Amino acid sequence: MKIKSEVYQVVVCGGGLAGFCAAVAAARQGARTVLIHDRPVFGGNASSEIRVTPHGAAAFHAYARETGIISEITIEERARNHETIGENGKINSVSDMVMYDMAVRTPNLTFYLNTMVTEVEKSDERTIKSIKAIVANAETVLHIQGDIFIDCTGDAIVADKAGCEWRWGSEGFDEFQEPHAPLEASSDTMGSSIHFRAVNMGRPIPFEAPEWAIKHENPDYFYKQGRTFYELESGYWWIEIGVPWNTIYDNETIRHELTRHTLGIWDWMKNKDPELKEKAANYALDWIGQVPGKRESRRVIGQYFMTEHDPANNVVFPDEVAYGGWFIDLHTPGGLLAPTSEPASAEGYAETSEYARKSYCGPYGIPFRMLVAKDVNNLMMAGRNVSVTHAALGTVRVMATTALMGQAVGIGAAIALDKGIAVHDIYKDAIHDVQQTLLRDGCFLPNIRNEEVRDVASSAKVSASSSALVYGAGPETEDFTFGLRTQREKNIRTTETEPLAHRRGQWIAVGTETIESLSFCLTNLTNTQQIVKAYVSAINHIWDYRTIPGEPLAEVELSVHANAQSVWVNWPLQLTHGRKAGTYIRLDLDSNPNVIWHSAGTAIPGHTAANDMGAGRMRRYKRDGGTLSFRISPPQPAFEPDQVITGVTRPHGSTNVWRSDPNQPLSQWLALEWESLQTLSEVHLTFPGHVYRELHNYGPFYRDPQCPKQYKVEAWVGGRWMNLANVVNNYHRLQKHVLDQPIATTQIRIVVEATNGDPSAAICEVRCYT
Structure with missing residues (x-):
């Protein structure tokens, strides 16, 4: 075996959306970062191996879609990808390559794929010194030393090997009086799923299930137990199994059982269901996942332990660094082996039932302390292994939410290194810096707004060529x-x-x-x-x-x-x-x-x-x-120019967007003017779009029409407008323009010359840094 020893400042283990965003965020802040991932592609459950569409707050709340690094990924994926994505089963390799491309292009970031963490070495009882990992198919052992470690493995492999306290299963009602908690505590967890993909061949395609597939004969198993066939082309989340097996140690058994059930379900659809067999006659199986997508295993105890009461009551945390908005979605233990599927599905996703009222929550803030392991001085976590009860996990576990957690801990790690403070002290000594950095890098926090002193845009008088009514x-x-x-x-x-x-x-x-x-x-x-x-x-x-x-x-x-x-x-x-x-x-x-x-x-x-x-x-x-x-x-006049300096970049307390009069032709401009000379080094622009709805509502090659396609940034210098930036073919929300040299000016303006389809020019935020 070849042995390699390397030293980094930040070591991120796990390359799903949470870990990927953590690693990219830390590296962008200047920390020497390594990302260790045990699969051949990034993305975890959202990769082409498992194919779950990232869900988040926008599934239930308008204008609540997650931004920041996760938004950069999903915007780029939709712009590049020919595939129409849906609920599950259609994520393809284009998505993988978007993340791979970002990783390769990120300075300060090294990554190892197909690499599994096997050991954790500690320098003392409360400090991790290094991890040991094996690179599959390369006969290579890595010894990775680091200052700060971030566990995004889902199964909390690093935290477990470091001796952290963790929980498994469901808390009983008596412990926290959570409405969703069972009366008695148990080891029951939500199960794992695999998906399938089918294609319409345009002619009848026969299907014969193998002898070892599950045989279904009773339609009540589906139609009276909440297992609905909401589309034919891709598989269903309710193809899920956990209990009686352990989602970690019995993963291979679960994979095999899920495969048996998937083939049996397709056999029912193709050959037995009176209605579905006609609709599915021309469909052929194209793909069946062989990597189970996990929902739950270990949950590491952190500096704060979130219960269901926090998201349900929209508790405001002073150390808010992310947000969620999915409902408290607790799947029935056993999945396909249980008498019914998850309660919301079993009642047809009713919107006014007692269960719906009890489960609906958000958008709510997530505290930084929930992401810091209490038992180890230099360990944080993001993903489904964070410090929450089983009931609270029902809402925070969805991938778009975990991606926000990842970016928060990545930025937190870099700031802790820069300030020379322990991760346990971030919430009290550096949380304002973490929050403001998150906002500057495109994230949204429901209870925090831009307060950066270096940003002088808020002191400017803002005007525009026109405004929509x-x-x-x-x-x-x-x-x-x-x-x-x-x-x-x-x-x-x-x-x-x-x-x-x-x-x-x-x-x-x-x-x-x-x-x-x-x-x-x-x-x-x-x-x-x-x-x-x-x-x-x-x-x-x-x-x-x-x-x-x-x-x-x-x-x-x-x-x-x-x-x-x-x-x-x-x-x-x-x-x-x-x-x-x-x-x-x-x-x-x-x-x-x-x-x-x-x-x-x-x-x-x-x-x-x-x-x-x-x-x-x-x-x-x-x-x-x-x-x-x-x-x-x-x-x-709800879209006036001064909406770009509210400190918020989406509709919330106000519209927070300037829109030009759609009846006037482009170009349209927005200008900032100061009473005294300002020396500017950076201009940051946030554009509208990509926050209204969830990712899977956007089609192939999608570029949000509200987003300016062609624009220029100008400064008033020497009695004329001087060009600072000229951008074409834009479709991203956030664009940071770092000037070649500082410019002394009393005015800048952004001229939108073309959009991706909207007759109005529109801008959510302008930041000007001295």
Whole structure:
């Protein structure tokens, strides 16, 4: 065996999305970093080996998609990839290569694939000195010494070998009184899954299952136990097995059993199910995964132990470094061997059931202390092995959330090294630096905004060539925001006839002191007059889901005449609301099942909608959250230039985006002017797009139309505009322009010459560093 000894500052073990983002983040901050991964490709569950689409907060909350390094990866993947991705089974090697390319191009980063950690050496009881790893098929043993170690192995291999305390299975209800906890503690964990891929061959394709495959004869196993066939082309998360086997030690047994079940399920679809066998007649199996995707194993105890109560109650942490928004998604122990599948699926993903109300949460903050091992001085973790209860793991375990954790610990490690402090002291001595660095590098934190002293943009006067107004939108409105909805979804939303079975609300950004009137497009399903009660309320932010958010600013009862079809009902409001320009009010209509409130034909950026789910809270309306039909007078200047210096880079407390008047042709510009001379060395720009919905809602070769495609950055020098940067073919959210030499100026401007399809130029944030 060849033996290699190497020394690094940061050693990251595990190259799934959490570990990959941790390693790239640490290296970008200047730390000498090595990434050790036991598979041939990066990505973990999101790789071409397992093919799970990364999920996150945007599955349930509009404008909640994760940004930062994970966003760079997914934006690039969609721009390069020909594949239409879905729920599972369609991630291909293009995704692998996007990550591989990023790793190769990242300075200060060394990586070893096909390399398994086998031993941990400690210099004392609480400090890791090095790890030992074996490179498969290379007869090479690595001795890797480091200052800080980050365990992103999922199974917490490093933490376990370092002697850290960890938990396994479910806490009992008595320990933390968590609503999702079983009465008694147990060793039960969520199981592992494999997926399959099928292709339509255009002609009947027979299938004969091998003798050792599971045989299914009873349709109740699927249709009465919550195992739904939501598409034919790719496999289902409920192809899952854990208990009675151990998800670590019995991994190979689980893999074999999952393979038997997958072939048996395909046999049922192809040969036995009366309806599916006709639909699947032309389909052939193309791929079956042979690397189980794990959901749960060891959970390492950290400086803070998160329980279900934290995400459920949106607890605000002073050391917030990431966020989540997936529901508390606890799969039934045993999976395919259990009487029913996961509860939400078993009840058809009902949105107003008791289980749905109990499970819905977020977006909520995640504390840094949850990512720091309590028993070892120089160990952090990110991924599904973090310091949470079994119940809390149900929401934090999804990959887009774990990627944010990874970037946080990577940046935390580099800052700790730079400041010469222990990782245990980061939360009290350097958390502000970690948070501000995360924001600067494209991340979003729900309760933190840009406060960097070096960024002088916030002291500038901001102006623009034009600004868009919000007039509202109706069913007939053409879609000018493009990438927010597909044409099919637009057609469904504008033709749907869902009654007002529950109270429903529409977020509206305001800009004038007084609202003269509001109106909304309604249909009366009866031949008698109907009464609809309407409210206007002050809202804290775009995820303020309180059904009754305090005393309303105004309320009224309005009549809808008999048999009315798509009529605009006017409310002469004359309301002076006292809200700051750019912030939100919410227009609610109370429930009346005899009335339809029609959706708009477009989604106005930052204008989302929600439905009452009971127990005093709302949830995103439908799959995309907006926009319902409304008209507002006067039109609202909700996208003014100063929205680019709010310190937030997506719709939240306000719209946080400048948009030019879509009726005026490009080019359009936005300018920052200071009263005194500024010497600038960097200009950072954040553009809109890629935050409204989850990744799998975006098609092949996708480039968000809202994002500027061609733009230039100019500075006013010597009585003329001097070009600082000229960019073509852009499709990324974050662009950092480091100037060749500092420029002394009193003005800069960004000129958007072309977008990727939107008639409006748009910018979320401008930062100017001295």
